Amino acid sequence: MNIHIFKNKKSLDEAVSRLLIEQVNKHPKSVLGLATGSTPLGIYKQLMDDHKRHKTSYQDVVTINLDEYVGLDKNSPASYQSFMKVNLFDALDINPKNTFIPDGETKDLDAACQAYDDIMKKHPIDIQLLGIGSNGHIGFNEPNTPFDSETHIIELALKTRTDNAVHFKSLDDVPTQAITMGIKSITNSKRILLVATGANKAQAVKGMIFGEIDPILPASVLQTHPNVDVFLDYQAASLILSSK
Ligand code: GLP
Numbered sequence: 001m002n003i004h005i006f007k008n009k010k011s012l013d014e015a016v017s018r019l020l021i022e023q024v025n026k027h028p029k030s031v032l033g034l035a036t037g038s039t040p041l042g043i044y045k046q047l048m049d050d051h052k053r054h055k056t057s058y059q060d061v062v063t064i065n066l067d068e069y070v071g072l073d074k075n076s077p078a079s080y081q082s083f084m085k086v087n088l089f090d091a092l093d094i095n096p097k098n099t100f101i102p103d104g105e106t107k108d109l110d111a112a113c114q115a116y117d118d119i120m121k122k123h124p125i126d127i128q129l130l131g132i133g134s135n136g137h138i139g140f141n142e143p144n145t146p147f148d149s150e151t152h153i154i155e156l157a158l159k160t161r162t163d164n165a166v167h168f169k170s171l172d173d174v175p176t177q178a179i180t181m182g183i184k185s186i187t188n189s190k191r192i193l194l195v196a197t198g199a200n201k202a203q204a205v206k207g208m209i210f211g212e213i214d215p216i217l218p219a220s221v222l223q224t225h226p227n228v229d230v231f232l233d234y235q236a237a238s239l240i241l242s243s244k
Pocket of ligand 1: 067133
C-alpha cells in the first residue's frame with residue numbers, strides 16, 4: 001500500500017482527481033469504479049471543473065458504482081442514482097448507458113446481483129475509487145463479509161445507518177439493506193484509490209493499514225492487493241502518525 005498524507009482536503013482532492021483525469025486522457029475507454037458518500041465530493045468537483053476547462057472527455061468511459069440502497073426510490077435525493085447524477089454525471093459528457101449502479105428497486109434482487117457481476121466481467125475495472133466506513137466497511141461490505149463475496153444483498157450495520165442518516169430525514173428513513181459489489185469484485189480492480197478524511201475514520205484507517213487481515217475489518221483485505229494508494233488528511237492519519 002502506498003500511503004499519501006495531505007495537509008488539507010483540497011490538495012488531496014487535486015491529487016486523486018489528477019490520477020483519474022490522467023487515466024481518462026491516456027485511456028479514453030477506461031472503466032472507473034466509483035464511490036458515493038461525502039468523501040469523494042471534492043474529487044468529483046475537480047473532475048467537473050476540469051471537464052469544463054480542459055474538455056477531458058468521458059464519452060467512451062464506463063463507470064461502475066459500488067452500491068445502492070435496497071427499496072429506495074431511484075429518484076429520491078438520497079439514492080446513489082441521484083447522488084451520481086447531481087454530483088458528477090450531469091456535468092460530464094458521459095453516456096448514461098455507460099454508467100452502472102446496482103438496481104436496489106427491483107423485486108428480483110438475486111437477478112440484479114447476477115446482472116451486476118456480469119457487467120463487471122464484461123468491463124473489468126481499471127481504477128476503483130473507494131471510501132471507507134467508520135467501521136471499516138468498503139462499498140457496503142459490512143464487518144464479517146467474506147473476502148470471496150461478489151455482488152450481494154447486505155443488512156446495514158446500525159453504525160452505518162447512523163453515519164448515513166444525515167442524508168435522510170431521520171434514522172428510521174435510512175434503508176436497512178443495500179446491494180453492494182462484493183469484496184472480491186472490489187479487489188478484482190486493477191488499481192484501487194482509497195480516500196479517507198476526518199478523525200472518525202482514524203481507527204478504521206489504522207486497522208486497514210496495520211491491523212490483521214480479517215473480515216472483521218473489511219478494508220484490511222486491501223493489504224493483499226498489489227496496487228493500492230491510500231489518500232488521507234491529517235485527521236484520518238492521526239492514529240497511524242502517532243503509532244510510528
Ligand atoms: C457509505 C458508502 C461507502 C462510503 C462510506 C463512507 O456507506 N456505501 O461507499 O465509502 O459510506 O462515506 P462518507 O464518505 O460519507 O464518510
